[in-house]
Amino acid sequence: MEWNASALGKPIPASYITKVKNGTVLVDILNKAAEDNKQGPFNKYDSTYHGGLGYSITAMNGIKQDPATNTYWKIFDEQTGKLTPCGVSSYVPVDNSVTIFRFTQILANSSATGYCKLTNSSGQVLKILCQ
Secondary structure, three states: OOOOOHHHOOOOOOOOOOOOOOOHHHHHHHHHHHHHHHHEOOOOOEEEEEEEHEEEEEOOOOOOOOHHHHHEEEEEEOOOOEOOOOOOEEEOOOOOOEEEEOOOOOOOOOOOOOOOEEEEEOOOEEEEOOO
């Protein structure tokens, strides 16, 4: 995982690399990063729960989203450079991929290489591929 907040004049923290089981959603990877490095930037995030849509990141390392300026934390896939199709609760990065947390005003089309892991009302896991 990497992130980009250089526009705010704060240094960009070091990347975080970890191994997780296939099918792990991004929020669980983020929580693992926080657990592994209690002083690191991934330990200092806030999120908002949006019902069935899951969580969205609202702040990282003290940098909060600002609806007044339309700046938000967005999640990008490094391989495609595109915005992920879903948030941290549903997005599953592919093996050996890099996920970037970017504080931005830019909205991009979704073309990430991972997939969204969603459940229906009966608890069945649905998989939405990103191609």
